[in-house]
Amino acid sequence: MDMRRHDVSPEDQVRYLRRGNYARVTAADRPGVAQPVPEREVPAQPWGRILLGTVIGFALLLGTWEWHWRAFGVRPAYRNDSGLWAIQRRRIDNGEGNATVLVGSSRMFMDLQLDVWQKLDGERPIQLSWEGTTSLPFLEDLAADPRFTGRVIVGVAPELFFSGYGFHKDSIKYYQKQSPSQRIGQWLSMHLIEPFWAFDDDDYALATVIERQPWWPDRPGKPNRLHVRRLNVSGPDRATQLWNKVGSDQDYRVLASRVWMQDFVPSDDDPKPEAAAKTRDEQIDRAAKAVAKLRARGVKVLFVRPPSAGPYLEYDLRLYPRASSWDTLLAKSGAPGIYFSDYPELSRDWYLPEWSHMQVGDARRFTANLHAIVVRNFWKPDSAK
Amino acid sequence: MVFNSLTFVAFFALVLVVHNLPLAWTWRKVNLLLASYLFYSAWNPPFVILLWISTVVDWYAAQGLVKARRESARHAWMLLSVIANLGMLGYFKYGTFLLDNFAAVLHAAGVAYQPAPYDIVLPVGISFYTFATLSYTLDVYLRRALPAENFLDYALFVTFFPHLVAGPIMRPTELVPQFEQPRRANADQLRFGLALMTLGLFNKVVLADSFLAPVAEHVYDANKIPGALDAWAATLAFSGQIFCDFAGYSTTAIGAALCLGFAMPDNFRFPYAAVGFSDFWRRWHITLSSWLRDYLYIPLGGNRHGERRTYAALMTTMLLGGLWHGASWTFVAWGGLHGAYLAVERFLRRRFAGYKPGALALVLLGLLTYALVNVTWVFFRAKTFDKAWLMLRGMAGANAQAKPILESFYLISVAVIVGGLLFAHWFMRARTLEGVVARAHPAAIGAVWALLAFAIVIAQGSGASFIYFQF
Numbered sequence: 001m002d003m004r005r006h007d008v009s010p011e012d013q014v015r016y017l018r019r020g021n022y023a024r025v026t027a028a029d030r031p032g033v034a035q036p037v038p039e040r041e042v043p044a045q046p047w048g049r050i051l052l053g054t055v056i057g058f059a060l061l062l063g064t065w066e067w068h069w070r071a072f073g074v075r076p077a078y079r080n081d082s083g084l085w086a087i088q089r090r091r092i093d094n095g096e097g098n099a100t101v102l103v104g105s106s107r108m109f110m111d112l113q114l115d116v117w118q119k120l121d122g123e124r125p126i127q128l129s130w131e132g133t134t135s136l137p138f139l140e141d142l143a144a145d146p147r148f149t150g151r152v153i154v155g156v157a158p159e160l161f162f163s164g165y166g167f168h169k170d171s172i173k174y175y176q177k178q179s180p181s182q183r184i185g186q187w188l189s190m191h192l193i194e195p196f197w198a199f200d201d202d203d204y205a206l207a208t209v210i211e212r213q214p215w216w217p218d219r220p221g222k223p224n225r226l227h228v229r230r231l232n233v234s235g236p237d238r239a240t241q242l243w244n245k246v247g248s249d250q251d252y253r254v255l256a257s258r259v260w261m262q263d264f265v266p267s268d269d270d271p272k273p274e275a276a277a278k279t280r281d282e283q284i285d286r287a288a289k290a291v292a293k294l295r296a297r298g299v300k301v302l303f304v305r306p307p308s309a310g311p312y313l314e315y316d317l318r319l320y321p322r323a324s325s326w327d328t329l330l331a332k333s334g335a336p337g338i339y340f341s342d343y344p345e346l347s348r349d350w351y352l353p354e355w356s357h358m359q360v361g362d363a364r365r366f367t368a369n370l371h372a373i374v375v376r377n378f379w380k381p382d383s384a385k
Numbered sequence: 386m387v388f389n390s391l392t393f394v395a396f397f398a399l400v401l402v403v404h405n406l407p408l409a410w411t412w413r414k415v416n417l418l419l420a421s422y423l424f425y426s427a428w429n430p431p432f433v434i435l436l437w438i439s440t441v442v443d444w445y446a447a448q449g450l451v452k453a454r455r456e457s458a459r460h461a462w463m464l465l466s467v468i469a470n471l472g473m474l475g476y477f478k479y480g481t482f483l484l485d486n487f488a489a490v491l492h493a494a495g496v497a498y499q500p501a502p503y504d505i506v507l508p509v510g511i512s513f514y515t516f517a518t519l520s521y522t523l524d525v526y527l528r529r530a531l532p533a534e535n536f537l538d539y540a541l542f543v544t545f546f547p548h549l550v551a552g553p554i555m556r557p558t559e560l561v562p563q564f565e566q567p568r569r570a571n572a573d574q575l576r577f578g579l580a581l582m583t584l585g586l587f588n589k590v591v592l593a594d595s596f597l598a599p600v601a602e603h604v605y606d607a608n609k610i611p612g613a614l615d616a617w618a619a620t621l622a623f624s625g626q627i628f629c630d631f632a633g634y635s636t637t638a639i640g641a642a643l644c645l646g647f648a649m650p651d652n653f654r655f656p657y658a659a660v661g662f663s664d665f666w667r668r669w670h671i672t673l674s675s676w677l678r679d680y681l682y683i684p685l686g687g688n689r690h691g692e693r694r695t696y697a698a699l700m701t702t703m704l705l706g707g708l709w710h711g712a713s714w715t716f717v718a719w720g721g722l723h724g725a726y727l728a729v730e731r732f733l734r735r736r737f738a739g740y741k742p743g744a745l746a747l748v749l750l751g752l753l754t755y756a757l758v759n760v761t762w763v764f765f766r767a768k769t770f771d772k773a774w775l776m777l778r779g780m781a782g783a784n785a786q787a788k789p790i791l792e793s794f795y796l797i798s799v800a801v802i803v804g805g806l807l808f809a810h811w812f813m814r815a816r817t818l819e820g821v822v823a824r825a826h827p828a829a830i831g832a833v834w835a836l837l838a839f840a841i842v843i844a845q846g847s848g849a850s851f852i853y854f855q856f
Contacts, residue, residue: 025815026651027556027675032683034529034558035675038650040643047576050831057835065843181386181393181427188391205845207595211794219796222789267787271580275703 066199072196073245080234083186086175088126088238092242097147099126104155107306108130110232110357114239116367127238130168134160137169143290151300158320162280203230220231226259241360247353264315284329291333303337312355336378345369386427388637389590389846396709396813404645410567424546432508438508440543442469443518447525447532466522470515482712510550518543523680530558538564547638553652554672581633581640587668588633590846600795605766612787616779617797620759623766625803658810662726676708700724719764
């Protein structure tokens with residue numbers, strides 16, 4: 001390619017460099033001319049030896065990091081992120097539209113064991129619950145998808161469902177717009193990284209680990225807040241259980257409980273009672289609309305309020321008394337529901353280490369008991385499809 | 386696909402292997418071209434068609450320019466290229482903006498008009514590759530260059546994946562000649578290229594995404610009233626985030642190209658050590674600022690037609706430069722502020738022509754420049770003018786009802802990272818990275834490289850897009 005006017009005289013180049021104290025001429029120093037082929041020098045260094053040292057140093061650092069987290073009790077698991085959720089959501093698009101789908105918050109996510117349900121029911125549910133979020137956007141997403149014609153169990157965690165707190169609702173957009181690159185990356189991660197590396201979890205990301213160190217001073221007016229720690233372990237189809245460390249490690253359990261306790265005391269960020277009541281009613285109305293849409297095409301909807309205990313249960317009931325929340329939800333939506341305390345087999349003395357989620361053994365028994373109630377009272381075998 | 390993704394790691398490894406196979410140069414270029422299309426279509430396959438349109442239109446426009454005998458025919462070919470490229474950009478990027486503003490004008494005139502939803506997805510990097518292809522026809526039109534002789538070389542110039550979606554915005558004269566001769570990186574170029582990629586990804590994944598972005602989000606995206614400390618911390622964090630994000634991308638792109646044996650130009654020269662705004666724009670996003678200078682400011686008259694015309698050209702260039710970044714009036718305001726800064730600086734430089742700052746004055750003027758640049762970042766980051774005013778009032782300490790927003794960890798991390806960034810920029814002000822690396826001890830280079838790579842992996846980035854992809 002011919003370049004007719006790219007030459008800037010050496011004097012001009014020196015002038016430009018001196019004027020701006022620049023170390024190298026760039027297009028910024030050559031106005032109004034064709035820009036020449038750039039030159040990139042490689043610093044004179046023994047790059048072969050440097051690369052070797054880098055690889056060894058990197059391997060040692062990474063090995064130490066992995067060892068540290070394994071010593072903490074972490075084992076490789078699948079990352080519970082939007083990519084993993086999108087794979088499950090896509091099952092509805094790919095021929096499993098008549099499946100049983102679970103949407104809910106962390107209790108539905110961890111307390112309902114897919115393999116137990118599968119053994120009793122004959123089919124494995126699609127787990128679309130998300131921890132720390134209201135299930136309503138996901139129920140609405142299903143309602144808007146005519147391909148979904150199956151059954152849906154909607155987990156209700158009062159402080160999330162009726163407050164409308166939507167932590168993971170972006171996952172719906174992610175699933176709708178997931179690029180080929182993201183899909184390939186998801187596949188590579190699930191086959192080359194996640195099954196082998198324990199440290200690969202949001203809880204052990206560099207910034208998170210540094211942020212959680214105890215040395216940060218409290219800022220006046222903005223004391224440090226404890227953030228939710230890792231509580232669950234997920235499989236490739238989002239079959240999830242409470243991490244056994246929560247139950248078996250006293251310090252970890254106390255820490256997890258302290259995280260919840262921060263919410264139990266009133267704060268300036270809490271909405272005013274009238275605003276909270278308005279939001280609650282809006283959530284109920286939205287849920288009723290979604291249920292109507294689903295039932296209009298034959299989808300069976302069942303609300304489930306899984307157990308909480310101790311101070312968490314007191315908090316749930318104080319914030320959203322049953323009559324104005326759960327009972328209203330069922331009345332307005334017309335859908336049936338299972339409130340754990342209405343059934344002795346669901347309200348037995350479960351072990352909820354941090355008052356909110358069951359250890360895996362209890363979760364398995366809870367799932368079996370819940371399934372029995374569902375079949376006995378709501379969804380007779382072969383009634384849905 | 387984004388550089389900070391597993392998909393790119395696998396893709397790049399494959400491209401490198403094929404590029405180094407004993408194949409004819411043409412086939413290796415075909416490999417790069419196909420890989421570049423794959424790189425682009427990994428976002429949204431249909432948008433590759435836009436790339437093809439842009440490529441083909443400008444190829445034929447340049448051919449037509451050379452063959453045209455009359456000046457009017459040359460104008461027509463040039464206009465075809467400009468209209469096709471800017472038309473595409475306008476349709477995809479500014480359609481909603483134009484429609485909304487049209488409706489607002491009608492509304493102000495008392496005409497109730499509700500446009501139909503304009504649900505168009507913005508093709509990633511469209512602003513970058515339309516500017517790259519435009520520079521091809523414009524250079525031919527301005528008789529700065531002859532068209533490429535080989536369509537493959539030209540198509541590869543447009544599409545070459547390291548610069549395709551977020552620059553550096555390459556000129557044809559910078560890249561096309563590199564495709565004319567067989568190129569393959571030697572071992573040291575490959576290793577240094579990998580080191581540059583590590584440095585770029587560290588900037589993006591660790592500094593920008595892991596530490597700085599959350600601080601800006603906590604304040605800019607929250608429905609809270611910030612005080613001076615929070616507003617400044619968030620804005621300083623964003624200043625660091627956008628530099629680390631964008632310079633990180635450019636460094637990774639330069640490294641990736643070097644691994645393949647190609648040279649790409651600097652896009653940043655430690656801009657936060659700039660003293661004055663003309664200096665800033667010769668250090669920040671150099672390939673865009675020089676593009677705007679060569680194809681907009683100079684054709685508008687530049688500084689050749691008196692003071693008034695110069696100021697007008699300056700403001701027009703910066704306002705349009707702001708609009709290039711995003712279809713929103715806040716970006717226009719950002720560009721307008723920079724235009725005003727440049728105009729004031731020009732006036733002061735002429736008024737105090739003999740003034741030579743001493744060392745202390747230089748540092749103070751540098752800090753003043755950085756502070757004023759931060760004021761412009763408010764308009765760049767805020768999604769609305771209301772939010773921008775709220776932030777500016779906060780930065781001025783004028784938000785009476787402000788309550789603390791950021792915990793101490795965020796404040797301290799901003800102070801450490803942005804402070805370190807400023808120090809690094811001042812240290813590197815008249816140096817190049819290559820010069821500093823050449824003088825460093827090899828063991829230190831290896832240790833830093835290993836630490837950066839380790840930090841990237843344990844930062845566990847979510848593959849977040851680079852900020853400039855949206856432009």
